Every structure is written in C-alpha cells, then in structure tokens.
Amino acid sequence: MSVSPLKRLLWVLAFVAPLAAATDPGIEVLHRERSLYRNIFVYEEEGLRCMSFSRTRTARQSCVSLAEPGKLVFNYARLMMAALYLNAAPQRILILGLGGGTLPTAFQRLFPSAAIDAVEIDSAVVRVARKFFAFEPGPDTRVFEEDGRVFVKRMQRKSAKYDLIVLDAFDHEYIPEHMLTREFLLEVKSLLADRGVLAANTFSVSKLYDHESATYYSVFGDFFGLKQNNRVILWRSGGLLAKSDIVRNADLLETKLAPFGVDKTWLLPQIEVEHGWPPATRLLTDQFSPSNLLNGPH
C-alpha cells in the first residue's frame, strides 16, 4: 500500500500536533479558558507564573515571580514606572487594560491612599487576575469591566481628571484599533490633570511604529520614548520635566521602587525625547486606523 507524502504529513500532524502542544516540557498549565474575546492560559515555567492569550511564550501578557511576587518581571512594566519620575505621587490613577493586575497591584502598594480605576473589557481576565495573580482591589480601587474607549468618553463627560493614566490595552498580536487613534488620544489627554502623566505601552517594531509616533506627536508634541522589547511613551501635561527634576524624583523614589526591581541607573539613561519618523507619516484617526494590518508581517 502506498501512502502519498501529503497524506502521511496530515496523519503526523493530526496525531502529533495536539500532543506536542499539551506536553511542552517544563510548563505546567494551571488554567485554560475560552473567554468572549480570547483564549486565556495560566501556566508556571522557570519560577514564573504567567498569563498568556495564546500558547506561545512570546504571547505572555503578565508574569509574576513565584519567589518574589512584588517584583516586576517584564521590562516594559519597569519602563512604565518611569512615569513616576515625572509625577512622584499620583493620587488619581487610571489603568486601561488589566492583564494580571501587576500595575494596579504595584500602585496600590506604592500609594495606599490613591484612587485607582482599572478598566478591562474581558471579565474573564479580571477573574483570572484575582484567582491566579493575587490581584486584590483595595477599598479605593475600582474595576470596570467595559471597553476602554467607552470608559474614557464617559469620564470625559463627567470632567474626571487623573494624575496618571496608563495605556496597556494591547496584545502582542491584536490592537483594539479604536484605541490607537488621534481622537482617542485627544480624549485621554483631556482626562489628564495639570502635571498629570501618560504612560503608554506601544509596539517597537513593524510598520506601525512610525504611524504611532506621528499620531502621539500630533496630539502631545514632544514625548519621551523608552525602548526595550516594547516602547513606552511618556508625556506630562504642562511640559516635560527637565532632566535635573527627573533625576531628583528618581533619587526620591529609589528606595520605594527597589522592591519592584526598578533601578534608576537602568531607567534614567533611557528617558529621551523621541524624534525621527518620516515627516509625511500618515496619522491614525477614527477614519483611518488599520493598525492590525500595519502591525502585521511585512
């Protein structure tokens, strides 16, 4: 009996592929769930507990260290903390995109009297954050299960103001396109109090990068861009701080931030005003926002 190579390949795939996925060595899957918006995996690997929206390691949303639960595992989360160098004591904090709740948990510890609003579209993510990532909203923390853009618009109508706004609603592979437009950023800007700071987690590769830079610049003017695997954009209402003020805040916060693995000698040199995208780069707007197509393979 002869079997065509294609058929043989299909057989192999049919049997081996699911097994391979299920028995990835070194990974212990604690929880898997199909939510309304995505697949959620919680697993432990190399001393980390991670939340992921697909089975690949690059898709990790949020990780905590089992040995040092307070420590920020991801570079981008540590970059986000540089926002505090621009405003050292935010009292009203808004976080769009919850993940494992790493950032709200950190802010609760850092600023026990701060009022924190965390917005997450997927109620399953909120549940998983509480159950597996020790996310416990304190008395002044509110969790809203709704679309981030709708929340921002609603708060704008109420003239709400925040001292710190964190944009962290993006997946490694999917961007809510209505949350990466000039109009959205203008709405976010209107929620910033005087001297309020915006910290946005953005992409650092792909065609999207220049569009994103140009769009942020069109709304905010000069901003700081801190680059690791991701890029974190920082901006302060009322003018970016001078380097000397940033260093002073970093000194003030050094012992407070140490438990989170945030270290000023690593962070300070990265705080630079960003330039250098082509001048005619098309802005992302509510009318033109193919962010996922631009972020795709090229």
Place this chain on the structure above:
Amino acid sequence: MPPARQLLTYLIAGWSGYYVMAIELLSGRILAPNFGNSIYVWGGIITVFMVALSVGYLVGGQLSVFAPTQGKLAALLLAAAAATLPIVIVGEPVLDWIFNRVHDPRYASLLASSTLFFVPTAVSGMVSPYAVRLLATNLRATGRSAGLLFFVSTFGSAAGTILTSFYMVLWFEINQIFIGMIVISALIGLATLGFRDVRVAA
C-alpha cells in the same frame, strides 16, 4: 428582456450585495469610538442588518407586483445611496447624541446602528426580490434565474467584505470609502435610467 438589460439587472444585484456588506463592516468602525468593540456591539449591528434585510425582501417583493420596470430597480439603488449619505454627514453628532442619553451600551449600540444603518440596508434588501421579478419571464426558468441572481448578489457581498476589510481600510478613510460607493451607485443607477424603459411582460 434583451441580454444587455438582463446583465444590467445582475450588475445592480451584485453591486447591491457588495454595498450592504461593505457598510456592515464599516459600521463596526463607525460605532467603535462611542460604543467600543465589545461583542454586543457586533451583536447589535448584525441584528439590525438582518432585520433590515428581511424587511427589505418583504417590501421589495410587494413592490415588484406593481408594473415592475428596470428604471424602478435603478431608483431603489439610488434611494439606498441617498439613505447612506446621512452616515457621512451627521453620523458623528447622532452617535454622540445617543451616547449622552442611553447608558446601557447594548441598547445604545442597537439604537445607534438602527438609526444610521436600517434604512439604507432595508432599501438595498428590496433590490434582490425586485430583480427576480424582472428576470422571471417564464415560469419554468424562474428558479434558474433566481438561483443565478442569488449567486451574483451573494458573491457581490463576499467581494464587498474582503475588499473592504483587506484593502480599502488600508488605503482610504471610512468616509472616502462611503462617498466612493455612493458615487458608484449613482453612476449605475443613472446609467440604467438613461435606457428607455421597457415594461416587463406580465
């Protein structure tokens, strides 16, 4: 009906299919700034489009009973195009108005999609049954022409879906896509009206 005129009827049905799906896809984009991208926003959109199409089929079938002509079919296309204009012109203030008054996001998005998209979709839905009547000249061939017409209009829908979502949004602004489609509808409609109308055999 001469073959060239039959072809025109199929063209109108195919374009109408394209039109409906392109609008449906873009409607998600139009609602997102006010109502987000949650699953219920899409639920509201799809519900409204389905109800509008079903009403359109019903009314289109009824209209086809009374002295059907190709000119009237073209008028349906023009009417759908005209009913799309408000989306471009007053879309934003209408959505803001609803956002400020209706706070349950489900009913807000349902109301928003009804207000903006129901009429153009319903009128577009009238095209297919009306076209079937124009093509049905003898009883034996009715099923065949209906089948071919559904093929053309649904294929048009598929084309409208893929071209809009893969390419058009990458090249154009949403309003530019709308204006472009309105212009195409107007051209097809007016060209059809330019033909001297022939009454279809009873």
